Amino acid sequence: MDAKSATTAPHGQHLIAGEWVGAEGNFTSDPATGPAFAYATGTVTLVDRACRAAEEAFETYAHVSRDDRAAFLEAIADQIEARAEAITAIGTLETGLPEARLQGERGRTTGQLRLFAEHLRKGDYLDRRVDPALPDRRPAPRPELRMIQRPVGPVAVFGASNFPLAFSTAGGDTAAALAAGCPVVVKGHSAHPGTGEIIAEAILAAIQATGMHKGVFSLIQGGRRDVGHALVTHPLIQAVGFTGSLAGGRALFDLCAARRDPIPFFGELGSVNPMFLLPHALAARAAGIGAAWAASLTMGAGQFCTNPGIAFVPTGAEGDAFVTATRDALAATGPQIMLSRGITAAYHDGVAHLSSRASPVLTNLGEGREARPNLWQVDAATFQSDTTLAEEVFGPAGLIVRVDDTDQMLDLARALRGQLTATLHMDDDDSDLARRLLRVLERKAGRVLVNGFPTGVEVADAMVHGGPYPASTNFGATSVGTMSIRRFLRPVCFQNIPSNLLSADLA
Template sequence: MLLGKNLINGAWVGSDRMSPSADLDGFEFAQATGEQVDIACAAARAAFRTYANTSRGDRAAFLRAIAEEIDVLGDEITQTAMKETGLPEARLVGERGRTTGQLRMFADLIEDTQYLDIRKDEALPDRSPLPRPDLRLTHKAIGPVVVFGASNFPLAFSTAGGDTASALAAGCPVIVKGHGAHAGTAELVGQAVAKAMTRCAMPAGTFQMLQGSGREVGAALVQHPEIRAVGFTGSLAGGRALYDQCHSRPHPIPFYGELGSVNPMFCLPAAVAARGDALGTGWAGSLTMGAGQFCTNPGVAVVVKGDGADALEAACVAALKDVAEQTMLTDGIHEAYVKGVQTFRELMVEVGSCGAAAGKRAALPALFKVSAKEWMANPHLQEEVFGAAGILVLCDDIAEMQALAEGLEGQLTTTLHLDDADMDLAAALLPVLEEKAGRILANGFPTGVEVCSSMMHGGPYPASTDVRATSVGTLAIVRWLRPVSFQNIPSALLPEDLRG
């Protein structure tokens, strides 16, 4: 049952600032005050040393307990999220499974020491000309972390999503800034985490959740001196503002933001000639999945002019005409999509118009085409429009395709559609694309991100703010750790994992 309150230092607390939810029949949520931000940050700091020094086994049990409590509230979480986001039940049930799966994945990860990258150099007292001391290195939790809930993933990238799961696994207390678009979903998941915290006797400040519309609460959190790192998934403008705040503090802190990407696909000549129609149909399916509201949505297809390109375009247009209107997540996202499509209409030829959507927050896909010269010359055409708007970029020849690849900004993904006869061109493009993206695909579509050890979900700016970091997969834990070396420390004083 919803309380409409914030979780602060183990208690659900209201405020005199309330915000009603149009999607939940006007139910009101308490908006955190500046004083409550201070209390939460102090509580996280007070919990840090105790929580960071719990055993890996105890933290793993805590993560599994969170997953169990989410499952207990599963139906209520799903129904609430459906009302708030407009997402279908099947999508949310699947996302809930991904959320609990991530928690259990990090529990498994920390039961072994491999993620700590432990290194030992034993003393060499007789070494000449100078002896070597005993040196042992491990990775320790960085400190209290702030996590921002994402608009497009109310579960897997929000309250108990991958950022929270990896930070808790590392030993960092977490303060979640709930997303206003799904405040009820955020609170219910927060209730599950709170129950797990009680079950596992974790310090009260280990996990906290604050609501707050606008940017006031978020700005106060990232600038608070007790916070040591921030995780964010959202818009380029919002993320860049928070990034600047993190780095303008008297003591700057890491900001791990995933901000945006058009995820270009390079459809190479032999593949397009052989199966242009199949590529067009597949692109339409990936482009429109979830109303295009995925960070890896393939918004651009780059093709050399010819009959194959014409077949790809025709197949994509035909497939898009069969796509029904879909409800977008928020009024703001819907308004931005409509505005972005209108801007594209003023700058490019629209070839896949599906008309105007009629329902509340409803949208239809749109497909445009433009020459590579025009696309490269106009930065506005290279900006992400969050939704099912695709651009077919037509190159005069292979050399122009290569030039386009060289000029790309950072991306989460790039894709090569290729056949055997395209191998030489693919080999020439691959080193370029390695510099441009965190994940490179062959003969697939990037929508959908596998949660596993080898996944990289990040990329050069503006795709993310740290090209070395991923927000999906086990490698995400390194964001919340820092290396500490111990020199000639008596064994009894060393962290347990460094002894022996």
């Protein structure tokens, strides 16, 4: 499918090492609007074929120069942009996302590829270290030691439901692995297979244009759990990237750990991204913070992993004003289409769960694949006694926890599980409390914000998108930004190796 045939039926095949391949079984897409299409269903046999091709490609791709690898990433970005209209056309049909959102996400995806290309050329990510030989050292000489980061091998990537571009076929995990020198096998998400197919076409075109080994990338569409199981347990796969639910991610994490040779699982699993409203900020601008929170909660129907789902708010008149402002702003927000029927059903279940345990401020389910905003509040004691209130509800849902005093706010912060983000709303007069909270929250979250909202993850060198479990399965890593490349590298020390045997990066 090209830009001129955006409404043409997709071919519905898998891409395995440069070849479009069908399968005996098919599944049918479930778009938000427009016609449904048939796609070949993934199989364990296809997984094995793709992994073997990736291992064959690794023998050469791991040693491709940084300049050539950077050019490959830039070629992928160029080929994605060349298919911009087709991507937007089918992406809006499949996901229900507006054109502007998909265009922005496409720009984020191509921008990330180009950022990684620039980062490769600088070479800093290699973390090269050299200890020269000390042959005359006493009592024992020291050999020459050279250390560099090297790619780990073929990587499996699971496409995300909520980001059909930025966290799927050519998204952050794929881009980082390819930048590191690792071939990638992607299991596409069945919520947007047509979008994934076009992106795979773009990657194939980049492979052909730059002369890369065809096994450097494969896309397997759909498939039952046995396909995912086969991918993470395949002996040639050396790492896994995943963005999705806590339950699904934990199951894959356990599979990786149970292998004969365990491998790292880099899973971003979920977060409630708590906000703490400090007293002076609340007194000064309760209504403004409430309206802005409502906008953040409902952005993209709340289908962001950084959606700030819980606000800790002092009791009293200022806190009441915040609740009222949030409710009024949410009530003015119309229904939004969610990304899939499964996500919609999970959101409705979450709404029902919170409605049975918290006091409703605004509740409305919507119909079909629609989502409407919902808001509840509880006192701190209730929140502390019911751990299910701290679980993520994926969608435009907010929970307000009313806090009696400073000590209680600190206790609530200390009791939180791992988060992607945490936010402080403060004024200068809140600095003492903010300082105490910051010391707690830096242990709980990968990113801490002041007077902002976490929906919107900048792709930059300093960004951290990760956090302690259950936000992610490896809190020392990030899935966004240039440091994400390090997930798919490992340090290797070369001792007394002749310079003519070393790579150009280390010689």
